[in-house]
Amino acid sequence: MLQVLYIFIPMLVAILVPLLYKRMNNIHTGWFVLAVPVTLAVIYTTYIAQVAKGEVFTAELPWIPSLDISIISYLDGLSLLFSLLITGIGSLVVLYSIFYLDKHKEKLHNFYVYLLLFMSAMLGVVQSDHLITLYFFWELTSISSFLLIGYWYNRDASRFGALKSMMITVGGGLMMLGGFVLLYLMGGTYSIRELIVMAPNLVDQPLFTWSLVLLLLGAFTKSAQFPFYIWLPDAMEAPTPVSAYLHSATMVKAGIYLVARFTPIFAASELWVWLVTGVGILTLFWGSFFAVKQTDLKGILAFSTVSQLGLIMSLLGASAVAFHANGSIDTIKFAAFAAIFHLINHATFKGSLFMIAGIVDHETGTRDIRKLGGLMSIMPISFTVAAIGSLSMAGLPPFNGFLSKEMFLTAMLALQKFEFFGFETWGALFPIVAWIASIFTFIYSFYFVFRTFNGNYKPEQLPHKPHEAPIGMLISPILLAALVVTIFFIPNFIGNTFVKPAVQAIQPFLYDSPQAVDIHVSAWHGITPELLMTIGIIIVGVLLFVALPKWQGMYQRFPQALTLNNAYDKIMQGLDVGLNRISRRYMTGSMRHYLLYMFSGITIIVIGSLFVKDAFSISFQGASPINLYEIILIVVLLIGTAITILAKSRLTAIIGLGTVGYTVALFFVIFNAPDLALTQLVIETISVALFLLAFYHLPKLGKREERMRFQLNRAIVSIAVGVMVTLVALSAHSQKLVPSIAKYYEETVYSLAGGGNIVNVILVDYRGFDTLFEITVLGIAGMAILAMIKLRMNRKENTHENK
Amino acid sequence: MEIIMAFVIGFLFMAAVYLILSKSLLRIIIGTGLLSHGAHLLILTMGGLGGEAPPVLNEGAKTFADPLPQALILTAIVISFGVTAFFLVLAYRSYQELNTDDISLMRGSDEDE
Numbered sequence: 001m002l003q004v005l006y007i008f009i010p011m012l013v014a015i016l017v018p019l020l021y022k023r024m025n026n027i028h029t030g031w032f033v034l035a036v037p038v039t040l041a042v043i044y045t046t047y048i049a050q051v052a053k054g055e056v057f058t059a060e061l062p063w064i065p066s067l068d069i070s071i072i073s074y075l076d077g078l079s080l081l082f083s084l085l086i087t088g089i090g091s092l093v094v095l096y097s098i099f100y101l102d103k104h105k106e107k108l109h110n111f112y113v114y115l116l117l118f119m120s121a122m123l124g125v126v127q128s129d130h131l132i133t134l135y136f137f138w139e140l141t142s143i144s145s146f147l148l149i150g151y152w153y154n155r156d157a158s159r160f161g162a163l164k165s166m167m168i169t170v171g172g173g174l175m176m177l178g179g180f181v182l183l184y185l186m187g188g189t190y191s192i193r194e195l196i197v198m199a200p201n202l203v204d205q206p207l208f209t210w211s212l213v214l215l216l217l218g219a220f221t222k223s224a225q226f227p228f229y230i231w232l233p234d235a236m237e238a239p240t241p242v243s244a245y246l247h248s249a250t251m252v253k254a255g256i257y258l259v260a261r262f263t264p265i266f267a268a269s270e271l272w273v274w275l276v277t278g279v280g281i282l283t284l285f286w287g288s289f290f291a292v293k294q295t296d297l298k299g300i301l302a303f304s305t306v307s308q309l310g311l312i313m314s315l316l317g318a319s320a321v322a323f324h325a326n327g328s329i330d331t332i333k334f335a336a337f338a339a340i341f342h343l344i345n346h347a348t349f350k351g352s353l354f355m356i357a358g359i360v361d362h363e364t365g366t367r368d369i370r371k372l373g374g375l376m377s378i379m380p381i382s383f384t385v386a387a388i389g390s391l392s393m394a395g396l397p398p399f400n401g402f403l404s405k406e407m408f409l410t411a412m413l414a415l416q417k418f419e420f421f422g423f424e425t426w427g428a429l430f431p432i433v434a435w436i437a438s439i440f441t442f443i444y445s446f447y448f449v450f451r452t453f454n455g456n457y458k459p460e461q462l463p464h465k466p467h468e469a470p471i472g473m474l475i476s477p478i479l480l481a482a483l484v485v486t487i488f489f490i491p492n493f494i495g496n497t498f499v500k501p502a503v504q505a506i507q508p509f510l511y512d513s514p515q516a517v518d519i520h521v522s523a524w525h526g527i528t529p530e531l532l533m534t535i536g537i538i539i540v541g542v543l544l545f546v547a548l549p550k551w552q553g554m555y556q557r558f559p560q561a562l563t564l565n566n567a568y569d570k571i572m573q574g575l576d577v578g579l580n581r582i583s584r585r586y587m588t589g590s591m592r593h594y595l596l597y598m599f600s601g602i603t604i605i606v607i608g609s610l611f612v613k614d615a616f617s618i619s620f621q622g623a624s625p626i627n628l629y630e631i632i633l634i635v636v637l638l639i640g641t642a643i644t645i646l647a648k649s650r651l652t653a654i655i656g657l658g659t660v661g662y663t664v665a666l667f668f669v670i671f672n673a674p675d676l677a678l679t680q681l682v683i684e685t686i687s688v689a690l691f692l693l694a695f696y697h698l699p700k701l702g703k704r705e706e707r708m709r710f711q712l713n714r715a716i717v718s719i720a721v722g723v724m725v726t727l728v729a730l731s732a733h734s735q736k737l738v739p740s741i742a743k744y745y746e747e748t749v750y751s752l753a754g755g756g757n758i759v760n761v762i763l764v765d766y767r768g769f770d771t772l773f774e775i776t777v778l779g780i781a782g783m784a785i786l787a788m789i790k791l792r793m794n795r796k797e798n799t800h801e802n803k
Numbered sequence: 804m805e806i807i808m809a810f811v812i813g814f815l816f817m818a819a820v821y822l823i824l825s826k827s828l829l830r831i832i833i834g835t836g837l838l839s840h841g842a843h844l845l846i847l848t849m850g851g852l853g854g855e856a857p858p859v860l861n862e863g864a865k866t867f868a869d870p871l872p873q874a875l876i877l878t879a880i881v882i883s884f885g886v887t888a889f890f891l892v893l894a895y896r897s898y899q900e901l902n903t904d905d906i907s908l909m910r911g912s913d914e915d916e
Contacts, residue, residue, distance in 0.1 A: 591906055592824055599820055624804045624852040634811055641818045644837065650829050657833050660815075664840050671847060672857045672868035676876055683884045687836065694829065694891045697898070714824045722817025725845065729809035732849050740850070742858075742869045750860060758858040758870035763877060774878050781885035785892045 003059035003073045006043060007123045010036050014116035021109035029108040030098035036116060037090035040123075044083045051080045051501050054513040063133065074129035074193065077501020077514060081340065082126035082250075082257055084498070085347055089249040090119055092476035096355055097241035099473035100362060111151060111239070118144035118246060125254050131180040131190040135173065138218070141251050142169040148246060149238040161234035164568065168221050168231045176218025176258070182211035183265075192261060196508065199265045212266050215258070216275055223255025225313060226283040229306040230564050236298040240358030243298060248305045248350040253343060256309065259316045260339070260506045267320035267509070277317025277415070281433050283310025288440035292447060292548070293555035297357040297367040300448050301350065304393065307441060308346050311408060314430075315339035316506070318411045321418055323509055331414040333510070337495070337519045338407035340502045344494065345392065345400040345487065352480035353389040353448070356382050359473055360452060365463030369447075374457025379468045381478070383453040388481040394445035394541070395438060395534060400487035402534075403521055409434065409530040435533055442541030447548065491521035596717055603720045610727060619734040629670060637663040650695055658688040675759050808848040815841035828894040828904040832887060839883035843876045 013036050021029045047057060057075040064070075075083070094115070101108060121144055124137030143166070150162030180190075186205045187195045195202070202208055219225075224232040235247050246252070259276055266272040287307025294300045319336035322329075359382050360375065361367045376383045392399030395406075412431040459465065487494055500514040511517050525531070544551075560566060586593070610616050640659030647653035661684035668677035745758050745766070755761035763771050815837055822834030850872030858870035898904050 592826070595824055599824075618806070620806065622851070622853070623806060626804045626807065630804060630807075634807065637811060638814060641815060641837065644833060645818050645821060650827075653830065653833055657836050660837060660840055664844060667844065668847075671852050672854050673847065673873045673876075674857050676843075676847075676873055676880070679877055679880050683880055687884060687887055690888055690891055691829075691833075694895050697895050711824075714821060718817045718820035718824065721820045722813040722815075724813075725816040725841070726809050726813030729812055729845055729848060730806065733805045733809065733851075740869055740871070742867070742871055745870055746858075746860075746867060756860040758860070758867070759873045759877065762870060762874040767874065770878060774881055777882060778885045781889045784889055788892050788896045791896075 001059050001061060003057060003075065004061040004071050006040060007071075007073060007127060008120055009040060010116040010119040010123075014113045014120075017112045017116065018109040021112075025103070028098050028103045029112055030094055030101070033112045033116065034091065034094045034098070037087045037094060037119065040119075041084065041087035041091055044080060044087060047075060047080055048084075048497060051075065051077055052497050052514060054501065054504065054515070058129070068190070069132050070130060071124075071133050072129040072191070073127045075127060076505045077498075077503070078257070078260060078340075078505040079127050081344070081498050081502045082253070083123055085253075085344070086119060086122050086126070086250050089245060089347055089351055092351065092479060093241045093245040093249075096244070096358070096473060096476040097239070099470055100241055100358055101239065111148075114144050114147040114151070115242070115245075118148065118251070122250050122254070126257055129192050131183065131192065134192075135177050135180055138176065138222070138254065139170060139173045141246075141254060142166060142173060142222075145169070145235070145246050145251055148242045149235050151239055151242070152237070155237065157234075158237040161231075161237040165231040165235045167572070168228055172218045172221025172228065175214045175221075179211040179214030179216075179218065182207045182214065186211070196264045199268070202265065203268045208269070209271060212269055212272055213275075215262060215266075216272075216279075219255035219258040220279060221255070222258070223252050223309045223313065224283075224306050225255070225279050225310060226286050227564050229283065229287065230568055232306055233294075233299055233302040236296070236302050240298070240354060240361065243301070244351050244354035244358070248301070248354055249347040252305065252309055253312075253347075256312050256316065256339075256343060259313065260502075263316060263320050263506050264508050267323035273317055273320050273324070275317070276320065277314050277430070280310045280312070280314030280317055281412075281430055281437075283307065284314060285433050285437040285440075286310070288437045288444060290555075291444040292440060292552065295369050297360060297369055297372075297448065297452065298354070300369070300444055301354055301357055304441070304444055304448075305350060307437065308342070308350065308393075311437075312339050312343055312346070314434075315342065315408060315411055318415055319506060321415065322507060325418060329414050329417045331410050332418070334407045334414070334519065335411035336503045336506045337499055337517065338404055338411055340499045340506075341491075341495065341521070342401075342404035342408065344498065345404050345484070348480050348483045348487065349389040349392040349399070349401060352385055352477040352484065353393070355473075355477040355480070356386040356389065359469040359477070362473070363464065363469055364466045366461075369451045371458060371461040372452045373455035374453070375466060376453040378457075378466050379453070381468060381474055383449075385474070385477045385481040386449045386453060388484050389477075390445040390449040392484045394442045395537065397523060398488045399484050400491070401484075403488060403491050403523065405438070406525075406530045406534065407521075409438075409533050413529055431533075435537065438533075438537045439541050439544065442537050443545050443548065446541070446545045450545075488523070491523075495519065495521050596713060599717050599721055603717070603724045606724050606728065607720075610731065615735075616727060616731050617734045618730050621734075623733075630667075633663055633666055633670070637667075651692075654688065654691045654695060657691070658684060661687065673759075675757070804852050805848050808844065808852070812841050812845045812848065815844065826905050826907050828897070828906060831906070832890045832894060835890065836883075836887055839879065839887075843879055846872045846876055846879070 013033070017029060017033065020032050024032075051057075057073075059073045060070050061072075062070040094112075097111070097115075101111060118141060121137045121140035125134060125141060128134035128137055146162045146166040149165055150158050152158045153162075183195060183202075184190055186202050186207050187198055189195060189198075221228040232247060232252065236243055238247065284307050287303045287305075287310055291300050291303035291307060294303055315335045316339050318332060319339060322332045322335065325332050357367065359379070360372065363379065364372065364375070366372065388399060392401035395401050409431065412434040415430045416427045418427055496514075500517040500519075503517050503519075504511045504514045586597070637660060640656050640663060642656075644653050644656030644660065647656055661680065665677045665680035665684060668674075668680055745762060749755060749758050749761050753761045753765040755765070819834045819836075819838035819841055822830050822837065825831060825834070850869040852868075853866070854868035855866050856868070858867040858873065894904060901908075
C-alpha cells in the first residue's frame with residue numbers, strides 16, 4: 001500500500017507547486033521540488049540490500065475492482081534499478097534546472113508540475129505489474145513529455161516537436177495496448193508475473209505473434225528505434241534539463257524496460273530475437289552514422305541517444321538468444337548483463353553531456369557547433385566533464401563506457417556462434433555492423449567535445465560573451481562525471497548491487513537468484529578479439545575524425561525527399577487534407593442535410609431493431625369498429641395533408657394545416673376526448689391566426705412562388721419515416737406487454753382527488769408538477785417572443801454592426 | 804379502426820418530414836405543426852380507441868376512454884402551440900434581419916472552419 005503511494009508522491013506534490021510558485025516567488029520553486037526525488041531516492045535505496053539478495057516487494061491498491069484493475073507496485077531488480085535511475089537522475093536534473101531556468105522569466109510552476117507528473121508516470125511504468133495500469137502510466141509519460149517539449153509553447157519548433165513525439169509515442173502506445181489485450185486473451189490474466197509463469201503455454205497460440213509485434217511497436221516508438229526515432233531529434237526543443245532527463249536517461253528507456261520485462265515471455269520466439277536484435281543493431285548504426293551530420297550540440301546528443309538505445313536493444317535481443325542457446329555458447333550470457341550495465345553507464349555519461357550542452361547554450365547563447373570552438377580555456381570545468389563523458393561514450397578506458405562496450409562486443413561476437421534461425425549465415429553481420437557503428441560513435445564523441453572546446457575561438461559569432469557556468473549548475477554534471485570514472489573502478493560492486501538482480505529478472509530461465517549470475521567484470525582480459533576491435537575502432541576513428549572536414553559534406557548529398565522526416569511530414573499533411581475533405585463531404589453546413597442524416601439514422605435504427613428483435617406483429621384483436629364519420633374525417637384529413645404538401649402558395653398551405661388541425665379536433669370528439677377537442681379547437685384557431693400574421697409579414701415571393709420541386713432523397717426519407725411510424729404504431733397496438741394503468745385513476749379519482757373529470761384531475765392533481773412546468777415552458781416561450789420583438793426596437797435605435 | 808389510424812398517422816408523419824426537409828422556413832414550421840398532430844393522434848390511438856364514454860365519472864357509463872393518453876396529449880397540444888408560436892416569431896425576425904426565408908442561404912459568416 002505504502003509502496004504504491006510512493007509512485008504518487010510526485011503527483012501529489014505537483015498539486016502544491018503552483019501555490020508555492022505564487023506565494024514564495026522569491027525562492028526558486030525548484031528547491032521545494034528537489035525534495036521529492038531526493039526523498040524517493042532515499043526510500044528506494046533502502047530496498048537495495050534485500051532486492052540484491054533476490055527478494056521482491058509487492059503492494060496492491062485496488063483501482064477499478066469491478067474490472068479487476070488494480071495498481072500493483074512490483075519491485076524486483078529491474079524495477080528497482082529503473083526507480084533509482086528515475087529518482088536519482090531526477091534529483092540531479094531538478095538541481096541543475098534550478099540554475100538553468102530563470103525564476104523571473106520562466107513559468108516555473110508549469111515546468112515543475114509537468115516534471116513531477118512525468119516522475120510519477122515513469123515510476124508507475126516500471127513498477128506496474130498490471131498491464132492496464134502499465135499502459136495508463138505509459139501514455140501518461142507520453143503526455144507529460146508532450147507538455148515538456150512544448151514548454152516554450154510560443155516557439156513553432158517546440159510545438160511541432162511536441163506534436164510529433166506525441167503522435168509517434170502515443171500511436172505506439174495504442175499498438176502496445178492491443179498487444180496487452182491479446183496477451184490477456186491468451187493468458188486470462190493482466191498480471192505480468194502470472195503471464196511469465198505461463199509463458200510456455202502462450203508460445204503456440206495463434207495470437208502470440210500478433211501480440212509480440214504490437215508490443216514491440218510500442219517499445220520501438222518509445223525508445224526511438226529505427227524507423228520511429230525521428231521524434232527524438234525534434235524533441236530537443238525541450239529545455240535541456242528535460243532532454244537530459246526524459247529524452248536520454250528515463251522515458252526513452254521505457255521501451256528498453258518493456259522489452260526487458262517481457263523477454264521471459266517472448267524469448268522463445270524466433271521473430272522476437274530477430275526483430276529486437278536486428279532493429280537494435282540497425283538503429284545503433286543509423287543513429288551513430290547520422291550523429292556526425294548534426295551541427296546542433298543537442299542534435300548530436302539526440303542521435304547519439306538513438307544509437308545507444310539501439311545498442312541496448314540489440315543486447316536485449318541477444319539475451320533472448322541465450323534462451324535457445326542452452327548454455328552452448330558461454331559468452332552470450334554477457335548480453336543481458338551488458339544491456340543493464342550499459343543502461344546505467346549511458347544514463348551517467350549522457351546525462352552529464354546533455355547538461356554540458358545546456359551549459360554551453362546558456363553561456364554562449366548558441367548550440368551551433370560551427371560557431372563554437374576554443375572554449376577549453378574559458379570553461380575548463382565544463383570541458384573536463386564533457387571530455388570524461390565523451391570518452392566514456394566513445395568506449396575508452398578508464399571510463400565506464402569502456403567496460404560495457406567491451407561486453408557488448410563480446411555478446412555480438414557470441415551471436416556469430418549461434419546456430420539457429422539463420423544466424424549461421426547472417427550472424428556474422430552483427431559484430432561487423434557493431435564495429436562500424438562503434439567507429440562512428442567514436443567520431444561523434446570526439447566531434448562533440450573537440451569542436452566545442454578545441455579549435456579556434458570565434459567570439460564574434462557568439463551572442464554572449466562566454467564564461468564558466470555558476471557552480472550550482474556544474475554540480476550535477478560533475479557528480480555524474482565522477483560516477484563515470486568511479487564505476488570503472490568498482491564495476492563489480494555496481495554489478496552485484498544493481499545489475500545482477502535486474503539480469504535475473506530478465507532471464508529467469510537461466511538464473512534462480514541474482515547470486516547465480518556468474519559474471520565478473522574486469523577491465524583487462526588479456527589480448528582478446530574485443531580488445532583488438534576496440535584498438536581498431538580507436539585507430540580508424542582518429543583517422544576519420546582528423547579527415548572529418550573532407551567527408552562531412554557527403555551527408556548533404558542525401559536526397560531530402562527520401563528522409564523519414566519528410567515521410568512523416570507528408571503523411572501528416574495528407575491525413576490533414578484527406579480527413580478534412582472527407583468530413584467536409586458530409587458536414588456541408590446545410591441544416592437539411594443534417595436532418596436527412598438524422599431522419600434516415602432513426603428510421604434505420606428503429607426498423608432495423610423491429611426486424612432484428614422480431615418485434616413486428618399485427619393483430620386485429622381489440623380493434624374498435626369503423627363507422628362512417630370516421631371514414632369521412634380520415635378522407636378530409638388526408639386531403640388536408642395533401643393540400644399542405646402540394647400547395648403552390650403559402651396561404652393554401654396554411655389553410656391546409658388548419659384543415660388538418662380542425663379534423664384532428666373532430667377526431668378527438670369522436671374518440672371520447674372532449675377536453676382535447678376543446679383545447680385543440682382553441683389552439684388551432686390561434687395558430688392559424690398566428691400563421692396568417694406571419695404570412696402577412698413574410699416576403700412576397702410573387703411569381704417565384706411555386707410548388708416545391710420534387711426531390712427524390714427527401715421523398716425516400718419521408719416515406720421511410722412514415723413507414724417506420726406506421727410499423728411502430730401497428731406493433732404497439734398489436735401487442736400490449738403491460739396493462740393500462742387507467743383503472744387506477746378511475747378507481748381513485750374521486751376518493752383521492754375529489755374530482756369527476758379524470759383527465760382534468762390527472763393534469764392538476766396527479767401530475768400537477770408536470771402542468772406547472774408546462775406553464776413555465778409557455779411562459780419562457782412568451783418571454784422569448786417578447787424579447788425577440790423588443791430586440792428589434794433597440795436595434796433600430798442604435799444601428800448595429802452585425803448585419 | 805386502430806389499424807387504419809396507424810396508416811393515417813404514418814401518412815401525416817411522412818408529409819411532416821417532407822415539409823421539414825424543405826428550404827422555406829414557413830414550410831418547415833408547417834411541417835412541425837403536422838408532426839405534432841401526427842404525434843397526438845399516435846398517442847391517442849396507441850392508448851386504444853375503445854370506451855363508451857368520455858373519462859368523466861357520471862352515472863351510467865361503465866367503460867371510459869383511457870384518460871392517461873388524453874392528459875398527455877393535452878399537455879402536448881399546449882407545448883406544441885408554444886413551440887409553433889416561438890418558431891413563427893423566430894422566422895419572422897430572421898426574415899427581417901436576413902431578408903430571406905430560405906434556410907440554405909442562412910449560413911454563419913464563419914463558414915470556413
